Amino acid sequence: xxxxxxxxxxxxxxxxxxxxxxxxxxxxxKSTGVINFATGELMMxxxxxxxTAMTAARAPFAVALLLAVAAAAGLGAxxxxxxxxxxxxxxxxxxxxxxxxxxxxFKGIAQMIWSGEYRSFPPIFPRxxxxxxxxxxxxxxxxxxxxxxxxxxxxxxxxxxxxxxxAMRATADDQQAAFAMGIDIRRVFSLSWSLAAATAAIAxxxxxxxxxxxxxxxxxxxRMFPVVILGGLxxxxxxxxxGVAIGILENLAxxxxxxxxxxxxxxxxxxxxxxxxxxxxRPYGLFGTREVERL
Amino acid sequence: xxxxxxAAGDDRAILAVERLSLSFGGLAALASVDLRVRAxxxxxxxxxxxxxxxxxxxxxxxxxxxDHGRVLLDGEDVTRLPADRRAALGIARTFQNxxxxxxxxxxxxxxxGAHARLRSGAVSSMLRLPWAVREELRxxxxxxxxxxxxxxMEHLRRRTVGSLSYGLQKxxxxxxxxxxxxxxxxLDEPVAGMNEEETEDMARFILDVQEERGITVVLIxxxxxxxxxxxxxxxxxxxxxxxxxxxxxxxxxxxxxxxAYLGEAA
Numbered sequence: 295x296x297x298x299x300x301x302x303x304x305x306x307x308x309x310x311x312x313x314x315x316x317x318x319x320x321x322x323x324k325s326t327g328v329i330n331f332a333t334g335e336l337m338m339x340x341x342x343x344x345x346t347a348m349t350a351a352r353a354p355f356a357v358a359l360l361l362a363v364a365a366a367a368g369l370g371a372x373x374x375x376x377x378x379x380x381x382x383x384x385x386x387x388x389x390x391x392x393x394x395x396x397x398x399x400f401k402g403i404a405q406m407i408w409s410g411e412y413r414s415f416p417p418i419f420p421r422x423x424x425x426x427x428x429x430x431x432x433x434x435x436x437x438x439x440x441x442x443x444x445x446x447x448x449x450x451x452x453x454x455x456x457x458x459x460x461a462m463r464a465t466a467d468d469q470q471a472a473f474a475m476g477i478d479i480r481r482v483f484s485l486s487w488s489l490a491a492a493t494a495a496i497a498x499x500x501x502x503x504x505x506x507x508x509x510x511x512x513x514x515x516x517r518m519f520p521v522v523i524l525g526g527l528x529x530x531x532x533x534x535x536x537g538v539a540i541g542i543l544e545n546l547a548x549x550x551x552x553x554x555x556x557x558x559x560x561x562x563x564x565x566x567x568x569x570x571x572x573x574x575x576r577p578y579g580l581f582g583t584r585e586v587e588r589l
Numbered sequence: 590x591x592x593x594x595x596a597a598g599d600d601r602a603i604l605a606v607e608r609l610s611l612s613f614g615g616l617a618a619l620a621s622v623d624l625r626v627r628a629x630x631x632x633x634x635x636x637x638x639x640x641x642x643x644x645x646x647x648x649x650x651x652x653x654x655x656d657h658g659r660v661l662l663d664g665e666d667v668t669r670l671p672a673d674r675r676a677a678l679g680i681a682r683t684f685q686n687x688x689x690x691x692x693x694x695x696x697x698x699x700x701x702g703a704h705a706r707l708r709s710g711a712v713s714s715m716l717r718l719p720w721a722v723r724e725e726l727r728x729x730x731x732x733x734x735x736x737x738x739x740x741x742m743e744h745l746r747r748r749t750v751g752s753l754s755y756g757l758q759k760x761x762x763x764x765x766x767x768x769x770x771x772x773x774x775x776l777d778e779p780v781a782g783m784n785e786e787e788t789e790d791m792a793r794f795i796l797d798v799q800e801e802r803g804i805t806v807v808l809i810x811x812x813x814x815x816x817x818x819x820x821x822x823x824x825x826x827x828x829x830x831x832x833x834x835x836x837x838x839x840x841x842x843x844x845x846x847x848x849a850y851l852g853e854a855a
Contacts, residue, residue: 457704460697460701460704461704463690463692463693464690464693464701464704467690467691467692467693468688468689468690468691470652470684470688471684471688471689471690471765472690472701473652473671473672473673473676474650474652474672474676474681474682474684474688475673475676475701475702475704475765475769476673476674476676476677476704476769477673477701477704478673479673583692
Protein backbone atom coordinates (compact mmCIF):
# COMPACT_ATOMS: atom_id res chain seq x y z
CA UNK A 295 0.00 0.00 0.00
CA UNK A 296 2.79 2.40 0.85
CA UNK A 297 4.45 1.64 -2.45
CA UNK A 298 1.18 2.37 -4.23
CA UNK A 299 0.74 5.71 -2.45
CA UNK A 300 4.33 6.63 -3.11
CA UNK A 301 4.01 5.83 -6.78
CA UNK A 302 0.71 7.70 -6.94
CA UNK A 303 2.26 10.78 -5.36
CA UNK A 304 5.28 10.74 -7.67
CA UNK A 305 2.87 10.27 -10.54
CA UNK A 306 0.87 13.34 -9.58
CA UNK A 307 4.03 15.38 -9.20
CA UNK A 308 5.51 14.33 -12.54
CA UNK A 309 2.07 14.76 -14.06
CA UNK A 310 1.78 18.35 -12.84
CA UNK A 311 5.01 19.15 -14.63
CA UNK A 312 3.89 17.32 -17.77
CA UNK A 313 0.72 19.37 -17.63
CA UNK A 314 2.70 22.59 -17.70
CA UNK A 315 4.58 21.45 -20.80
CA UNK A 316 1.27 20.45 -22.33
CA UNK A 317 -0.14 23.91 -21.66
CA UNK A 318 2.61 25.30 -23.87
CA UNK A 319 1.25 23.20 -26.73
CA UNK A 320 -2.34 24.02 -25.93
CA UNK A 321 -1.92 27.79 -25.88
CA UNK A 322 -0.52 27.89 -29.40
CA UNK A 323 -2.88 25.28 -30.77
CA LYS A 324 -5.90 26.92 -29.21
CA SER A 325 -5.44 30.28 -30.81
CA THR A 326 -3.55 29.50 -34.00
CA GLY A 327 -4.41 25.89 -34.79
CA VAL A 328 -0.74 24.96 -35.05
CA ILE A 329 0.96 22.15 -33.18
CA ASN A 330 4.25 23.64 -32.16
CA PHE A 331 6.90 20.95 -32.42
CA ALA A 332 9.50 23.38 -31.09
CA THR A 333 7.82 23.54 -27.67
CA GLY A 334 10.46 21.26 -26.15
CA GLU A 335 13.27 23.41 -27.55
CA LEU A 336 11.63 26.56 -26.17
CA MET A 337 11.72 24.80 -22.81
CA MET A 338 15.35 24.03 -23.26
CA UNK A 339 16.21 27.63 -24.15
CA UNK A 340 14.18 28.88 -21.18
CA UNK A 341 16.14 26.58 -18.89
CA UNK A 342 19.44 27.85 -20.32
CA UNK A 343 18.33 31.47 -19.93
CA UNK A 344 17.61 30.91 -16.25
CA UNK A 345 20.79 28.87 -15.80
CA THR A 346 22.91 31.61 -17.34
CA ALA A 347 21.25 34.29 -15.23
CA MET A 348 21.96 32.25 -12.09
CA THR A 349 25.53 31.27 -12.87
CA ALA A 350 26.92 34.17 -14.90
CA ALA A 351 24.97 37.00 -13.25
CA ARG A 352 24.50 35.33 -9.86
CA ALA A 353 20.81 36.21 -9.94
CA PRO A 354 18.61 34.63 -7.29
CA PHE A 355 16.36 31.86 -8.58
CA ALA A 356 13.14 33.89 -8.61
CA VAL A 357 14.79 36.67 -10.59
CA ALA A 358 16.39 34.21 -12.98
CA LEU A 359 13.03 32.56 -13.55
CA LEU A 360 11.38 35.88 -14.32
CA LEU A 361 14.21 36.88 -16.66
CA ALA A 362 13.91 33.56 -18.47
CA VAL A 363 10.17 34.04 -18.80
CA ALA A 364 10.59 37.55 -20.17
CA ALA A 365 13.31 36.48 -22.61
CA ALA A 366 11.27 33.54 -23.79
CA ALA A 367 8.17 35.69 -24.24
CA GLY A 368 10.21 38.04 -26.41
CA LEU A 369 11.61 35.13 -28.37
CA GLY A 370 8.11 33.72 -28.87
CA ALA A 371 6.84 37.03 -30.26
CA UNK A 372 9.89 37.28 -32.51
CA UNK A 373 9.43 33.77 -33.88
CA UNK A 374 5.78 34.47 -34.58
CA UNK A 375 6.54 37.73 -36.33
CA UNK A 376 9.50 36.57 -38.40
CA UNK A 377 8.79 32.94 -39.11
CA UNK A 378 5.09 32.23 -38.71
CA UNK A 379 3.30 35.33 -39.81
CA UNK A 380 4.54 35.12 -43.39
CA UNK A 381 2.99 31.66 -43.42
CA UNK A 382 -0.44 32.91 -42.41
CA UNK A 383 -3.02 31.25 -44.59
CA UNK A 384 -0.71 28.41 -45.62
CA UNK A 385 -1.75 24.85 -44.95
CA UNK A 386 -1.31 23.63 -41.39
CA UNK A 387 1.13 20.96 -42.51
CA UNK A 388 3.58 23.57 -43.86
CA UNK A 389 3.46 25.48 -40.61
CA UNK A 390 3.99 22.33 -38.59
CA UNK A 391 7.02 21.43 -40.70
CA UNK A 392 8.41 24.87 -40.00
CA UNK A 393 8.09 24.33 -36.25
CA UNK A 394 10.02 21.08 -36.63
CA UNK A 395 12.72 23.02 -38.45
CA UNK A 396 12.71 25.62 -35.69
CA UNK A 397 13.31 22.92 -33.11
CA UNK A 398 16.51 21.88 -34.91
CA UNK A 399 17.64 25.46 -35.24
CA PHE A 400 17.11 26.12 -31.54
CA LYS A 401 19.00 22.96 -30.63
CA GLY A 402 21.89 23.99 -32.85
CA ILE A 403 22.01 27.49 -31.42
CA ALA A 404 21.99 26.15 -27.87
CA GLN A 405 24.80 23.78 -28.78
CA MET A 406 26.85 26.67 -30.15
CA ILE A 407 26.30 28.93 -27.15
CA TRP A 408 26.28 26.51 -24.25
CA SER A 409 27.93 23.40 -25.80
CA GLY A 410 26.45 19.94 -25.55
CA GLU A 411 27.73 19.49 -22.04
CA TYR A 412 25.38 18.43 -19.31
CA ARG A 413 24.86 20.98 -16.54
CA SER A 414 22.91 21.26 -13.34
CA PHE A 415 21.36 24.24 -11.66
CA PRO A 416 23.02 25.42 -8.48
CA PRO A 417 21.03 24.18 -5.45
CA ILE A 418 17.80 26.15 -5.29
CA PHE A 419 15.18 24.66 -3.06
CA PRO A 420 15.34 23.93 0.67
CA ARG A 421 16.54 20.39 1.15
CA UNK A 422 13.87 19.17 3.56
CA UNK A 423 11.60 16.68 1.80
CA UNK A 424 7.86 17.04 2.02
CA UNK A 425 6.25 14.37 4.18
CA UNK A 426 2.64 13.46 3.54
CA UNK A 427 1.84 10.59 5.87
CA UNK A 428 3.69 7.57 4.55
CA UNK A 429 4.62 9.40 1.35
CA UNK A 430 7.92 11.18 0.96
CA UNK A 431 8.33 13.81 -1.73
CA UNK A 432 11.88 14.99 -2.32
CA UNK A 433 11.97 18.79 -2.22
CA UNK A 434 13.46 18.91 -5.70
CA UNK A 435 10.19 17.49 -6.95
CA UNK A 436 7.73 19.14 -4.60
CA UNK A 437 8.83 22.69 -5.36
CA UNK A 438 8.85 22.37 -9.13
CA UNK A 439 5.42 20.79 -8.86
CA UNK A 440 4.14 23.79 -6.91
CA UNK A 441 5.62 26.18 -9.46
CA UNK A 442 4.09 24.24 -12.32
CA UNK A 443 0.64 24.25 -10.73
CA UNK A 444 0.81 27.95 -10.03
CA UNK A 445 1.84 28.68 -13.61
CA UNK A 446 -0.99 26.56 -15.02
CA UNK A 447 -3.47 28.28 -12.73
CA UNK A 448 -2.31 31.72 -13.86
CA UNK A 449 -2.52 30.85 -17.54
CA UNK A 450 -5.92 29.23 -17.09
CA UNK A 451 -7.37 32.15 -15.16
CA UNK A 452 -5.88 34.61 -17.61
CA UNK A 453 -7.52 32.83 -20.51
CA UNK A 454 -10.85 32.72 -18.72
CA UNK A 455 -11.13 36.10 -17.09
CA UNK A 456 -9.11 38.72 -18.92
CA UNK A 457 -10.16 40.59 -21.99
CA UNK A 458 -7.07 39.50 -23.86
CA UNK A 459 -7.81 35.93 -22.85
CA UNK A 460 -11.32 36.32 -24.14
CA ALA A 461 -9.97 37.67 -27.41
CA MET A 462 -7.70 34.64 -27.64
CA ARG A 463 -10.55 32.23 -26.99
CA ALA A 464 -12.71 34.00 -29.52
CA THR A 465 -9.96 33.84 -32.13
CA ALA A 466 -9.48 30.17 -31.39
CA ASP A 467 -13.18 29.56 -31.75
CA ASP A 468 -13.76 31.43 -35.00
CA GLN A 469 -11.05 33.48 -36.59
CA GLN A 470 -13.11 35.34 -39.14
CA ALA A 471 -15.81 36.24 -36.65
CA ALA A 472 -13.17 37.51 -34.23
CA PHE A 473 -11.67 39.60 -37.00
CA ALA A 474 -15.08 41.06 -37.81
CA MET A 475 -15.63 41.86 -34.12
CA GLY A 476 -12.65 44.16 -34.20
CA ILE A 477 -10.19 41.77 -32.56
CA ASP A 478 -6.67 42.29 -33.83
CA ILE A 479 -5.89 38.67 -34.62
CA ARG A 480 -2.25 39.31 -35.49
CA ARG A 481 -1.80 40.63 -31.97
CA VAL A 482 -3.57 37.57 -30.61
CA PHE A 483 -1.20 35.27 -32.52
CA SER A 484 1.81 37.16 -31.31
CA LEU A 485 0.59 37.08 -27.70
CA SER A 486 -0.18 33.37 -27.95
CA TRP A 487 3.36 32.58 -29.02
CA SER A 488 4.73 34.79 -26.27
CA LEU A 489 2.56 33.13 -23.69
CA ALA A 490 3.37 29.64 -24.96
CA ALA A 491 7.10 30.35 -24.96
CA ALA A 492 6.91 31.84 -21.47
CA THR A 493 5.03 28.78 -20.23
CA ALA A 494 7.57 26.53 -21.92
CA ALA A 495 10.40 28.45 -20.26
CA ILE A 496 8.92 27.83 -16.81
CA ALA A 497 8.46 24.19 -17.71
CA UNK A 498 12.05 24.02 -18.94
CA UNK A 499 13.41 25.52 -15.73
CA UNK A 500 11.28 23.16 -13.66
CA UNK A 501 12.42 20.12 -15.62
CA UNK A 502 15.99 21.40 -15.60
CA UNK A 503 16.09 21.74 -11.82
CA UNK A 504 15.05 18.11 -11.53
CA UNK A 505 17.13 16.44 -14.19
CA UNK A 506 19.76 18.95 -15.28
CA UNK A 507 20.00 20.75 -18.62
CA UNK A 508 21.56 20.16 -21.98
CA UNK A 509 20.51 20.95 -25.55
CA UNK A 510 18.76 17.58 -25.49
CA UNK A 511 16.32 18.69 -22.81
CA UNK A 512 13.76 19.49 -25.48
CA UNK A 513 13.32 15.82 -26.29
CA UNK A 514 10.82 15.70 -23.46
CA UNK A 515 8.54 17.87 -25.58
CA UNK A 516 7.75 15.01 -27.93
CA ARG A 517 7.04 12.74 -24.99
CA MET A 518 4.19 15.06 -24.11
CA PHE A 519 1.98 13.96 -26.98
CA PRO A 520 0.15 11.34 -24.94
CA VAL A 521 -0.66 14.11 -22.47
CA VAL A 522 -1.93 16.66 -24.96
CA ILE A 523 -3.84 14.09 -26.95
CA LEU A 524 -5.44 12.58 -23.85
CA GLY A 525 -6.44 15.95 -22.44
CA GLY A 526 -7.46 17.43 -25.76
CA LEU A 527 -5.24 19.74 -27.77
CA UNK A 528 -7.31 22.82 -27.06
CA UNK A 529 -8.11 22.51 -23.39
CA UNK A 530 -6.10 23.81 -20.44
CA UNK A 531 -8.01 21.81 -17.81
CA UNK A 532 -7.54 18.90 -20.20
CA UNK A 533 -3.77 19.42 -20.12
CA UNK A 534 -3.87 19.28 -16.33
CA UNK A 535 -5.97 16.13 -16.18
CA UNK A 536 -4.04 14.51 -19.04
CA GLY A 537 -0.72 15.36 -17.42
CA VAL A 538 -1.64 13.92 -14.06
CA ALA A 539 -3.26 10.84 -15.61
CA ILE A 540 -0.20 10.06 -17.71
CA GLY A 541 2.12 10.83 -14.82
CA ILE A 542 0.29 8.38 -12.56
CA LEU A 543 0.00 5.74 -15.27
CA GLU A 544 3.69 5.99 -16.04
CA ASN A 545 4.76 5.73 -12.43
CA LEU A 546 2.45 2.90 -11.55
CA ALA A 547 3.42 0.92 -14.63
CA UNK A 548 7.10 1.62 -14.03
CA UNK A 549 6.91 0.80 -10.33
CA UNK A 550 5.06 -2.47 -10.69
CA UNK A 551 6.15 -3.81 -14.05
CA UNK A 552 9.76 -2.68 -14.43
CA UNK A 553 11.09 -5.08 -11.77
CA UNK A 554 9.52 -7.97 -13.68
CA UNK A 555 11.33 -7.26 -16.89
CA UNK A 556 15.04 -7.64 -17.43
CA UNK A 557 15.35 -4.42 -19.42
CA UNK A 558 12.78 -2.24 -17.66
CA UNK A 559 11.69 0.80 -19.67
CA UNK A 560 7.96 0.22 -19.18
CA UNK A 561 7.68 3.82 -18.01
CA UNK A 562 8.66 5.08 -21.46
CA UNK A 563 6.40 2.75 -23.38
CA UNK A 564 3.16 2.86 -21.45
CA UNK A 565 2.22 6.49 -22.22
CA UNK A 566 2.51 5.81 -25.94
CA UNK A 567 0.50 2.63 -25.68
CA UNK A 568 -2.11 4.82 -24.00
CA UNK A 569 -1.75 7.34 -26.81
CA UNK A 570 -2.63 4.75 -29.42
CA UNK A 571 -5.61 3.63 -27.37
CA UNK A 572 -6.87 7.19 -26.94
CA UNK A 573 -6.55 7.92 -30.63
CA UNK A 574 -8.69 4.90 -31.37
CA UNK A 575 -11.38 5.61 -28.78
CA ARG A 576 -11.53 9.36 -28.39
CA PRO A 577 -9.26 11.12 -30.89
CA TYR A 578 -10.24 14.61 -29.72
CA GLY A 579 -9.24 13.81 -26.13
CA LEU A 580 -11.15 13.99 -22.89
CA PHE A 581 -11.81 17.71 -23.00
CA GLY A 582 -11.00 18.65 -26.56
CA THR A 583 -13.44 20.07 -29.02
CA ARG A 584 -14.94 17.45 -31.23
CA GLU A 585 -14.52 18.53 -34.81
CA VAL A 586 -17.87 18.47 -36.51
CA GLU A 587 -17.97 18.40 -40.28
CA ARG A 588 -20.36 21.03 -41.44
CA LEU A 589 -21.98 21.02 -44.80
CA UNK B 590 -29.74 51.67 -65.75
CA UNK B 591 -33.14 52.41 -64.31
CA UNK B 592 -32.45 55.77 -62.78
CA UNK B 593 -29.87 58.53 -62.87
CA UNK B 594 -27.03 58.49 -60.37
CA UNK B 595 -27.67 59.91 -56.92
CA ALA B 596 -27.30 63.65 -57.36
CA ALA B 597 -24.42 65.35 -55.62
CA GLY B 598 -25.56 67.10 -52.46
CA ASP B 599 -28.25 64.50 -52.04
CA ASP B 600 -28.56 62.76 -48.69
CA ARG B 601 -25.20 61.98 -47.21
CA ALA B 602 -23.65 58.75 -48.46
CA ILE B 603 -22.42 56.82 -45.42
CA LEU B 604 -20.82 54.27 -47.69
CA ALA B 605 -19.34 54.86 -51.11
CA VAL B 606 -17.74 52.18 -53.20
CA GLU B 607 -15.87 53.54 -56.19
CA ARG B 608 -14.89 51.47 -59.20
CA LEU B 609 -14.13 48.45 -57.12
CA SER B 610 -12.44 45.55 -58.90
CA LEU B 611 -11.36 42.25 -57.49
CA SER B 612 -10.17 39.14 -59.24
CA PHE B 613 -9.10 35.73 -58.06
CA GLY B 614 -6.33 34.48 -60.31
CA GLY B 615 -7.67 36.03 -63.48
CA LEU B 616 -11.30 35.37 -62.65
CA ALA B 617 -13.02 38.70 -62.15
CA ALA B 618 -15.22 38.63 -59.08
CA LEU B 619 -15.98 42.34 -59.22
CA ALA B 620 -15.53 44.60 -62.22
CA SER B 621 -15.51 48.30 -61.51
CA VAL B 622 -18.52 48.32 -59.20
CA ASP B 623 -19.87 51.64 -57.93
CA LEU B 624 -22.20 51.92 -55.01
CA ARG B 625 -23.50 54.75 -52.86
CA VAL B 626 -25.49 54.00 -49.76
CA ARG B 627 -27.51 56.73 -48.11
CA ALA B 628 -27.25 57.10 -44.36
CA UNK B 629 -30.18 55.49 -42.59
CA UNK B 630 -31.36 53.43 -45.56
CA UNK B 631 -31.67 49.74 -46.21
CA UNK B 632 -29.99 48.70 -49.43
CA UNK B 633 -30.32 45.26 -50.94
CA UNK B 634 -27.75 43.54 -53.11
CA UNK B 635 -29.18 40.83 -55.33
CA UNK B 636 -27.87 38.67 -58.11
CA UNK B 637 -27.53 35.05 -59.17
CA UNK B 638 -25.04 32.80 -57.42
CA UNK B 639 -21.48 33.79 -58.18
CA UNK B 640 -22.46 37.34 -59.09
CA UNK B 641 -19.95 38.78 -56.62
CA UNK B 642 -22.32 39.79 -53.83
CA UNK B 643 -20.34 38.32 -50.97
CA UNK B 644 -17.07 39.49 -52.55
CA UNK B 645 -18.45 43.02 -52.52
CA UNK B 646 -19.47 42.67 -48.87
CA UNK B 647 -16.04 41.29 -48.02
CA UNK B 648 -14.35 44.24 -49.68
CA UNK B 649 -16.52 46.60 -47.65
CA UNK B 650 -15.87 44.84 -44.36
CA UNK B 651 -12.15 44.46 -45.05
CA UNK B 652 -11.92 40.70 -45.47
CA UNK B 653 -10.79 41.10 -49.06
CA UNK B 654 -8.55 43.79 -50.41
CA UNK B 655 -9.73 45.01 -53.81
CA ASP B 656 -7.30 45.18 -56.73
CA HIS B 657 -8.61 48.58 -57.73
CA GLY B 658 -11.03 51.12 -56.43
CA ARG B 659 -11.87 52.62 -53.08
CA VAL B 660 -14.19 52.09 -50.16
CA LEU B 661 -15.23 55.23 -48.30
CA LEU B 662 -16.96 55.23 -44.94
CA ASP B 663 -18.48 58.63 -44.23
CA GLY B 664 -16.05 60.11 -46.71
CA GLU B 665 -13.04 58.51 -45.08
CA ASP B 666 -10.99 56.16 -47.25
CA VAL B 667 -10.83 52.79 -45.49
CA THR B 668 -9.64 50.72 -48.45
CA ARG B 669 -6.30 49.93 -46.85
CA LEU B 670 -7.57 49.18 -43.36
CA PRO B 671 -7.84 45.58 -42.11
CA ALA B 672 -11.18 44.22 -40.92
CA ASP B 673 -10.55 44.77 -37.23
CA ARG B 674 -9.86 48.47 -37.74
CA ARG B 675 -12.95 48.86 -39.88
CA ALA B 676 -14.97 47.16 -37.15
CA ALA B 677 -13.69 49.76 -34.72
CA LEU B 678 -14.82 52.48 -37.15
CA GLY B 679 -18.35 51.14 -37.08
CA ILE B 680 -18.72 48.51 -39.77
CA ALA B 681 -20.37 45.37 -38.42
CA ARG B 682 -21.32 42.27 -40.34
CA THR B 683 -23.02 38.93 -40.05
CA PHE B 684 -22.06 35.84 -41.97
CA GLN B 685 -23.84 33.77 -44.55
CA ASN B 686 -23.21 30.58 -42.60
CA UNK B 687 -23.43 31.77 -39.04
CA UNK B 688 -19.99 32.20 -37.64
CA UNK B 689 -20.46 32.28 -33.89
CA UNK B 690 -18.17 31.38 -31.02
CA UNK B 691 -19.79 28.01 -30.56
CA UNK B 692 -18.31 26.95 -27.27
CA UNK B 693 -19.46 30.12 -25.55
CA UNK B 694 -22.80 31.23 -24.18
CA UNK B 695 -25.05 33.61 -26.05
CA UNK B 696 -24.20 36.33 -23.55
CA UNK B 697 -20.45 35.87 -24.07
CA UNK B 698 -20.89 35.99 -27.81
CA UNK B 699 -22.81 39.21 -27.65
CA UNK B 700 -20.41 40.74 -25.17
CA UNK B 701 -17.58 39.98 -27.55
CA GLY B 702 -19.32 42.22 -30.04
CA ALA B 703 -18.83 45.05 -27.59
CA HIS B 704 -15.27 43.92 -26.88
CA ALA B 705 -13.56 46.33 -29.23
CA ARG B 706 -15.24 49.28 -27.53
CA LEU B 707 -13.82 48.53 -24.08
CA ARG B 708 -10.97 50.68 -22.99
CA SER B 709 -9.53 49.15 -19.83
CA GLY B 710 -6.48 47.04 -20.54
CA ALA B 711 -5.70 43.43 -19.78
CA VAL B 712 -3.99 44.16 -16.49
CA SER B 713 -6.67 46.35 -14.99
CA SER B 714 -9.40 43.97 -16.04
CA MET B 715 -7.52 41.04 -14.53
CA LEU B 716 -6.97 42.88 -11.27
CA ARG B 717 -10.63 43.92 -11.29
CA LEU B 718 -9.70 47.54 -10.75
CA PRO B 719 -12.70 49.78 -10.00
CA TRP B 720 -12.87 51.48 -13.39
CA ALA B 721 -12.53 48.20 -15.23
CA VAL B 722 -15.34 46.69 -13.17
CA ARG B 723 -17.47 49.79 -13.73
CA GLU B 724 -16.89 49.66 -17.44
CA GLU B 725 -17.74 45.98 -17.51
CA LEU B 726 -20.97 46.58 -15.59
CA ARG B 727 -21.97 49.45 -17.83
CA UNK B 728 -21.32 47.33 -20.87
CA UNK B 729 -23.35 44.50 -19.42
CA UNK B 730 -26.31 46.77 -18.75
CA UNK B 731 -26.08 48.36 -22.17
CA UNK B 732 -25.96 44.99 -23.88
CA UNK B 733 -28.99 43.85 -21.90
CA UNK B 734 -31.03 46.84 -22.93
CA UNK B 735 -29.88 47.49 -26.44
CA UNK B 736 -29.50 43.94 -27.62
CA UNK B 737 -31.27 41.31 -25.54
CA UNK B 738 -34.49 43.27 -24.96
CA UNK B 739 -34.43 44.66 -28.46
CA UNK B 740 -34.11 41.30 -30.17
CA UNK B 741 -36.38 39.51 -27.69
CA MET B 742 -33.81 37.01 -26.61
CA GLU B 743 -33.57 37.52 -22.84
CA HIS B 744 -34.33 33.86 -22.28
CA LEU B 745 -31.35 32.74 -24.37
CA ARG B 746 -28.63 34.50 -22.41
CA ARG B 747 -27.16 31.48 -20.67
CA ARG B 748 -27.63 28.99 -23.49
CA THR B 749 -24.63 27.67 -25.35
CA VAL B 750 -24.74 28.77 -28.95
CA GLY B 751 -24.32 25.25 -30.27
CA SER B 752 -27.60 24.21 -28.63
CA LEU B 753 -29.72 26.76 -30.49
CA SER B 754 -31.73 26.30 -33.67
CA TYR B 755 -30.31 27.73 -36.86
CA GLY B 756 -32.81 30.58 -36.88
CA LEU B 757 -31.88 31.58 -33.34
CA GLN B 758 -28.20 31.32 -34.14
CA LYS B 759 -28.71 33.84 -36.91
CA UNK B 760 -30.41 36.10 -34.40
CA UNK B 761 -27.41 35.80 -32.07
CA UNK B 762 -25.18 36.69 -35.02
CA UNK B 763 -27.25 39.85 -35.52
CA UNK B 764 -27.20 40.55 -31.79
CA UNK B 765 -23.44 40.33 -31.69
CA UNK B 766 -23.14 42.73 -34.61
CA UNK B 767 -25.52 45.18 -32.90
CA UNK B 768 -23.48 45.07 -29.71
CA UNK B 769 -20.71 46.66 -31.76
CA UNK B 770 -22.98 49.73 -32.07
CA UNK B 771 -22.22 49.98 -35.76
CA UNK B 772 -22.91 52.83 -38.13
CA UNK B 773 -23.14 50.42 -41.00
CA UNK B 774 -24.48 46.90 -40.70
CA UNK B 775 -23.73 44.36 -43.43
CA LEU B 776 -25.97 41.29 -43.49
CA ASP B 777 -25.03 38.35 -45.67
CA GLU B 778 -28.25 36.44 -46.39
CA PRO B 779 -29.94 37.15 -43.06
CA VAL B 780 -32.94 34.88 -43.67
CA ALA B 781 -31.33 32.06 -45.64
CA GLY B 782 -32.34 28.66 -44.32
CA MET B 783 -35.08 30.07 -42.10
CA ASN B 784 -38.67 28.97 -41.94
CA GLU B 785 -41.47 31.44 -42.62
CA GLU B 786 -41.95 32.50 -39.03
CA GLU B 787 -38.24 32.99 -38.40
CA THR B 788 -37.99 34.96 -41.63
CA GLU B 789 -40.78 37.29 -40.54
CA ASP B 790 -39.14 37.85 -37.16
CA MET B 791 -35.80 38.59 -38.74
CA ALA B 792 -37.30 40.98 -41.28
CA ARG B 793 -39.04 42.85 -38.46
CA PHE B 794 -35.79 43.09 -36.50
CA ILE B 795 -33.94 44.47 -39.50
CA LEU B 796 -36.59 47.13 -39.97
CA ASP B 797 -36.40 47.99 -36.26
CA VAL B 798 -32.63 48.28 -36.48
CA GLN B 799 -33.02 50.86 -39.22
CA GLU B 800 -36.02 52.73 -37.84
CA GLU B 801 -35.27 52.78 -34.13
CA ARG B 802 -31.50 52.81 -34.20
CA GLY B 803 -30.95 54.70 -37.40
CA ILE B 804 -28.34 52.16 -38.46
CA THR B 805 -27.67 51.92 -42.18
CA VAL B 806 -28.15 48.40 -43.46
CA VAL B 807 -26.74 46.73 -46.56
CA LEU B 808 -28.00 43.22 -47.08
CA ILE B 809 -27.53 40.39 -49.52
CA UNK B 810 -30.59 38.23 -49.90
CA UNK B 811 -32.06 35.69 -52.27
CA UNK B 812 -35.55 35.88 -50.77
CA UNK B 813 -37.04 38.49 -53.12
CA UNK B 814 -40.07 38.97 -50.88
CA UNK B 815 -37.80 40.13 -48.07
CA UNK B 816 -35.71 42.31 -50.37
CA UNK B 817 -38.77 44.03 -51.81
CA UNK B 818 -40.35 44.55 -48.39
CA UNK B 819 -37.31 45.88 -46.60
CA UNK B 820 -35.14 47.75 -49.05
CA UNK B 821 -35.49 51.28 -50.24
CA UNK B 822 -32.88 50.65 -52.87
CA UNK B 823 -31.72 47.54 -54.64
CA UNK B 824 -28.53 46.89 -56.58
CA UNK B 825 -28.33 43.94 -58.93
CA UNK B 826 -25.02 42.26 -59.73
CA UNK B 827 -24.27 39.71 -62.40
CA UNK B 828 -20.85 38.25 -63.16
CA UNK B 829 -19.17 40.90 -61.02
CA UNK B 830 -20.84 43.84 -62.74
CA UNK B 831 -23.58 46.09 -61.55
CA UNK B 832 -26.38 45.60 -64.03
CA UNK B 833 -29.11 47.64 -62.38
CA UNK B 834 -29.88 49.90 -59.47
CA UNK B 835 -33.12 51.45 -58.32
CA UNK B 836 -36.19 51.05 -56.18
CA UNK B 837 -37.49 47.52 -55.66
CA UNK B 838 -40.24 48.17 -58.23
CA UNK B 839 -37.83 49.38 -60.87
CA UNK B 840 -35.54 46.43 -60.27
CA UNK B 841 -38.32 43.89 -60.58
CA UNK B 842 -39.22 45.28 -63.98
CA UNK B 843 -35.67 45.77 -65.19
CA UNK B 844 -35.10 43.65 -68.32
CA UNK B 845 -31.40 43.16 -67.53
CA UNK B 846 -32.24 41.76 -64.11
CA UNK B 847 -34.89 39.46 -65.50
CA UNK B 848 -32.42 38.21 -68.08
CA ALA B 849 -29.69 37.65 -65.47
CA TYR B 850 -32.03 35.54 -63.40
CA LEU B 851 -33.84 33.65 -66.12
CA GLY B 852 -31.15 33.34 -68.77
CA GLU B 853 -31.01 34.67 -72.33
CA ALA B 854 -34.25 33.05 -73.40
CA ALA B 855 -36.40 35.39 -71.33
